[in-house]
Amino acid sequence: MTLTQDRPTLAASRNDLPTWWRNAAVYQIYPRSFADANGDGVGDIAGIRSRLGYLAGLGVNAIWINPWYPSPMKDAGYDVSDYRDIEPVFGTLDEADAMIAEAHALGIKVIIDIVPNHTSDQHRFFVEALAAGPGSPERDRFIFRPGRGEDGALPPNDWQSCFGGPAWTRTTNPDGTPGDWYLRLFAPEQPDVNWDNEDIRSEFLATLRFWFDRGVDGFRIDVAHGLVKDSALPDVGDLPFPLPEDWPDDVDHPHWDRPGIHEIFRTWRAVADEYAPQRAFCGEIWVGRPRRLAAYLRDDELHTAFNFDFLMCPWLASDLRTVIDATLATHAAVGAPATWVLGNHDVCRPVSRYARDQRLGQPMDRNLVHFLGRPADLDAGLRRARAAALLMLALPGSAYIYEGEELGLPEVEDIPLDAMQDPTVKQTFGADPGRDGCRVPIPWDADASGNYGFSPAGASAPWLPQPSGWGERSVSAEQGVPGSTLELYRSALAIRNAHPALGDGDMQWLDSPADVLAFSREPGFACWVNVGPEPVALPADAKVLVRSGDLTADGALPSDTAVWLELG
């Protein structure tokens, strides 16, 4: 089943713009969980190819595909053992080439993921480093150090892994005695590389060219704020991260957001600029401070970066307004477009985040730990997520949609412990439920016979279990149904692709009640979002283009509802 491809030309016309990345609505494909064509229970490139028509019909301008490289899959592909090939579970390089060409033929740009902070421990460089021993040029490509304490039995410093526990793993010497330690800010199988090393620099530049030459339009850069470490490796101590916005610029964290990163990305930008049509980067940059985020977006560095402040912002009007204003001001100062995002494969799905009491805040964390024990109203969560989608797609700049958001999927919060795959679960001994709940294979068909159309009939079980009731939120259940979340996204994207006011540009706040976010964009467009509990009257002379829910009988905008208006 594929959706008819009835609006590709609109998306395609946006992509004719040389600066397509300033406007793009990008659909994130988590390949393991998108569509499985060969029936092994894991999504693949053939599955993506079979659904490109659906994506064209949805109206997205680009897709971002999470890592598809050969990988031992200790962190779902973010442990890359070869940056210039395709993981056999996902397919082949020929299939990737075909997919890129087919996406382009539908007017869809292709962004892939690059993972420059760490490799897999099975990458040739790391295998060589272990074999070559201390002090060798091979080891200089990574961050090896002797341990502290008696016999070097303690890690070289106090840095912690993002997945829990110390950020260091000890090696074993050829004679079986304990050896040096290596840094790995994520899983033990993900050694951090040394960006002071010339081999590392040239290797990644060659990788960019390899994929640009194959037609890839851009890269999402994993952990872009983490590449450079203080080579003295001082303890973090009680230094907070993110550092507070008002701290002086000469205070830096030893391993996040260090000034030396910018020079690396200038070399990357120079490579991207060699190509036409324009290639673009989007940084995954968790720095918390809008000013520091914008520094990555100067015109000789990255083109765009995810705005995680928006993702983390509670559903409260004043908080949202503050984040939007700070984002637009800091991005304008460097001439970069904002990049709005509500979810991804690392964070709790927006429906389930917004289902919780918003006055308790949203966690920055990538996990659900903060939500456990907090009651959820999933109907309210869905209403808010739909309104947030209209807000996001109306704001100036580009936007990312994580697969399944267009179906209104909630987080799956009851995956049995023994079915969980995320290394976070293991490294925290189950205390942290990790990120599997937003990675469950998506439902294409309402039919529950096995896998909701994720895989062919009779296939192996999906790599994560799908919950009962998944079919109600499937593509086939929502397609063509007025008011469904899928049709809301399709309508909004069609308008966004055609309306000259949307995408890159300016906005002006309108006078409105305190609980309402109302802004206009020229020519003739307004977005109203009621974040408060009471209905509010809409401007009398405006025509509703699309709405996230029903208006009241007298035409007012109810709580947790958004509309796009054509102003007279």
Ligand code: NOJ
């Ligand atoms: C961020 C990625 O989005 C996440 O999934 C991954 O685990 C870490 N970086 C480490 O690569």
